[in-house]
Amino acid sequence: MAKNSVIRLDNVWKTYKMGEVDVQALRGLSLEVNDGEFVAIEGPSGSGKSTAMNMIGALDYPSKGSVYLGNHDITKLSESQLAVIRGRKIGFVFQQFNLLANLSAMENVALPMMFQGVSPSKRRERARNLLESVGLGDRLNHRPSELSGGQQQRVAIARALSNNPEVILADEPTGNIDSKTGQAIIALLRGMHREGKTIIMITHDHKLAKFADRIELLKDGVIVGGSKK
Amino acid sequence: MSLKDDFFIVIKNISHRKLRSWLTVLGVVIGVAAIIALVAVGRSLESSIEKEFEDFGSDKITIVAAGGNLPGFGTGLTTKDVDAVKNVKGLEYVEGMLYESGKATHKEESINVFFFAWESDNSKVLFDDFGADFSAGAPFETDSNKIVIGSRVAADLFEKKLSLGSKLEIEDEKFEVAGILEPVGNPDDDSLIYMPMGVARELFDKEDDVSFMFAKVKPGSDIDEIADKITAELKKERSEESFNVITPEQLIEQVGTVLGIIEGVLVGIAGISLIVGSVGIAGSMYTSVIERTRDVGIMKAVGATNNEITAMFLIEAGLMGLVGGIIGVMFGFLIASMIGFAIAQAGFTFLEITVEPWLVLFGLAFALIVGMLSGFFPARQAARLKPVEALRK
Ligand SMILES: Nc1ncnc2c1ncn2[C@@H]1O[C@H](COP(=O)(O)OP(=O)(O)O)[C@@H](O)[C@H]1O
Ligand SMILES: [Mg+2]
Numbered sequence: 001m002a003k004n005s006v007i008r009l010d011n012v013w014k015t016y017k018m019g020e021v022d023v024q025a026l027r028g029l030s031l032e033v034n035d036g037e038f039v040a041i042e043g044p045s046g047s048g049k050s051t052a053m054n055m056i057g058a059l060d061y062p063s064k065g066s067v068y069l070g071n072h073d074i075t076k077l078s079e080s081q082l083a084v085i086r087g088r089k090i091g092f093v094f095q096q097f098n099l100l101a102n103l104s105a106m107e108n109v110a111l112p113m114m115f116q117g118v119s120p121s122k123r124r125e126r127a128r129n130l131l132e133s134v135g136l137g138d139r140l141n142h143r144p145s146e147l148s149g150g151q152q153q154r155v156a157i158a159r160a161l162s163n164n165p166e167v168i169l170a171d172e173p174t175g176n177i178d179s180k181t182g183q184a185i186i187a188l189l190r191g192m193h194r195e196g197k198t199i200i201m202i203t204h205d206h207k208l209a210k211f212a213d214r215i216e217l218l219k220d221g222v223i224v225g226g227s228k229k
Numbered sequence: 230m231s232l233k234d235d236f237f238i239v240i241k242n243i244s245h246r247k248l249r250s251w252l253t254v255l256g257v258v259i260g261v262a263a264i265i266a267l268v269a270v271g272r273s274l275e276s277s278i279e280k281e282f283e284d285f286g287s288d289k290i291t292i293v294a295a296g297g298n299l300p301g302f303g304t305g306l307t308t309k310d311v312d313a314v315k316n317v318k319g320l321e322y323v324e325g326m327l328y329e330s331g332k333a334t335h336k337e338e339s340i341n342v343f344f345f346a347w348e349s350d351n352s353k354v355l356f357d358d359f360g361a362d363f364s365a366g367a368p369f370e371t372d373s374n375k376i377v378i379g380s381r382v383a384a385d386l387f388e389k390k391l392s393l394g395s396k397l398e399i400e401d402e403k404f405e406v407a408g409i410l411e412p413v414g415n416p417d418d419d420s421l422i423y424m425p426m427g428v429a430r431e432l433f434d435k436e437d438d439v440s441f442m443f444a445k446v447k448p449g450s451d452i453d454e455i456a457d458k459i460t461a462e463l464k465k466e467r468s469e470e471s472f473n474v475i476t477p478e479q480l481i482e483q484v485g486t487v488l489g490i491i492e493g494v495l496v497g498i499a500g501i502s503l504i505v506g507s508v509g510i511a512g513s514m515y516t517s518v519i520e521r522t523r524d525v526g527i528m529k530a531v532g533a534t535n536n537e538i539t540a541m542f543l544i545e546a547g548l549m550g551l552v553g554g555i556i557g558v559m560f561g562f563l564i565a566s567m568i569g570f571a572i573a574q575a576g577f578t579f580l581e582i583t584v585e586p587w588l589v590l591f592g593l594a595f596a597l598i599v600g601m602l603s604g605f606f607p608a609r610q611a612a613r614l615k616p617v618e619a620l621r622k
Contacts, residue, residue: 054617057530059529059530059616059617059620060615060616060617079534079535080534080535080536083529083532083533083534083535083537084532084534086529086530086531086532087531087532087533088532092530092531094620098523098526098527098530098620099527100524100527100528101245101524102241102242102245103241107241111528111531112531112532114230114234115230115528115531115532115533115534115537116532117230117231120233159531163532
């Protein structure tokens with residue numbers, strides 16, 4: 001095993017049953033990400049990127065193969081154990097932001113801490129600090145619907161950081177925002193990387209992938225190549 | 230995740246769909262209000278009637294002719310029957326009572342009233358044992374044209390009120406009011422006119438009729454045993470069993486059975502409304518789960534366990550149930566009081582509506598449990614959503 005591996009996928013297969021047809025979204029994907037890396041997984045639409053993200057983020061079980069988060073084999077853990085690990089170790093940034101519409105920016109950022117049992121006063125303080133660090137110090141009590149796409153994604157990034165996870169997992173983080181705002185989001189991710197976080201960014205856009213230290217090319221559910229800075 | 234956090238999220242969700250949440254709660258409100266009001270009225274009726282009997286005492290026996298088991302119904306008893314019962318040992322007294330209706334005229338105004346007649350020599354004791362208190366005057370004690378009137382006769386029945394010494398014509402004979410009774414709370418009893426038996430027999434031309442007999446047993450004697458002896462004595466005298474000997478226990482039992490049935494029906498109706506309410510909660514919770522599939526996916530992605538999701542939905546359903554319960558209890562109390570007020574307006578002031586604490590607690594607990602039970606399956610469904618699938622929605 002390599003040094004300080006935070007995520008390792010070993011010959012992972014994922015098959016979706018669509019009625020009679022089996023769709024093989026992943027066909028023996030192997031991937032290892034080390035502590036502190038910024039890795040981009042690049043591939044065309046339908047290549048299995050989101051499916052890979054589900055595996056890396058412990059959102060779903062593989063059909064075959066193993067997925068290690070640190071030294072946990074997720075295939076051996078229950079759904080609730082996975083929930084706890086996700087909450088602690090992984091921060092998600094989704095293409096569709098996925099904020100809770102009923103909650104303010106601050107409450108959204110505090111939500112993952114709520115599930116970890118962080119005290120309300122600590123939650124508030126940390127949520128405020130995080131929102132200030134992504135430039136939304138003046139939008140603490142706004143609802144998602146009162147924020148622009150770029151602002152919502154920044155709230156999502158603050159939320160991803162709230163439990164101080166080892167890994168930030170971003171699936172097409174700029175997919176729903178204009179390219180100028182997208183630059184700002186990428187800058188935030190790079191900033192987090194400089195501060196020592198492991199970043200895994202999934203994208204179909206090679207221009208974005210180039211911001212990473214390492215690019216893994218995904219096609220038809222397997223890694224078909226890659227490049228490193 | 231603390232309970233406080235659960236409530237925070239739940240209240241955000243409920244208030245986000247205010248109107249629908251209120252409609253859901255309304256179903257429970259109706260059910261609980263119905264239960265509280267109906268049970269409160271039923272129980273109050275029961276305890277008021279029991280209290281009436283207690284005041285009446287457990288040492289009285291009523292004997293009526295067959296065909297009726299309440300005083301005034303059925304005929305066929307005579308003074309000979311009264312004399313026969315007098316042979317039974319252990320009785321303090323037995324009195325034949327006459328119950329008649331006729332015309333009473335006061336200052337040119339004539340109305341129909343009911344008359345109650347008993348022997349003048351035992352009159353004082355009888356008024357006492359019937360639980361009638363005098364607000365003015367005294368019982369008649371001789372066979373003269375002196376009457377005692379119920380409170381409504383004095384105050385309500387005639388245009389011009391009656392007072393002590395007022396003159397009244399009954400069936401064209403002149404009478405004088407010698408006593409006025411305190412209200413007993415039952416409009417029929419409060420509308421009676423009492424007169425001496427000797428006078429009544431002539432006035433109504435009833436030589437030896439007896440509407441019913443009223444007996445009191447001596448202290449320390451066994452009332453059931455004496456009732457059996459009375460039955461035996463009357464059988465001997467009448468040579469057939471065309472009469473009923475009624476003890477207070479029997480009456481309470483009969484009344485209790487009827488009240489039990491009424492209460493059962495009322496609770497049944499209330500139960501049905503609660504079921505409707507719980508279907509409402511379950512339906513609302515299911516839509517809520519479907520609407521919030523994505524939210525559940527997000528919460529799971531950021532670390533919510535299945536149990537935490539279940540708890541959230543259960544608390545949401547329970548809270549709606551409980552809120553419905555609280556409002557329902559208040560409405561039920563209001564409705565019960567209104568029914569009580571209406572009954573009192575009709576003259577039945579003996580009925581006192583009380584909502585017992587256990588009924589309030591029961592109503593609240595029931596609403597909470599109904600809420601949580603209705604939310605149970607939707608909550609489980611929410612908890613079982615796979616995060617990936619929930620997020621695809
Ligand atoms: N839940 C699912 N059920 C059936 N097929 C799916 C499901 N998710 C993904 N797929 C299929 O798997 C393949 C990979 O999908 P995905 O991982 O979303 O690719 P990408 O994110 O690269 O566009 C596609 O052919 C897609 O249709
Ligand atoms: Mg995708």
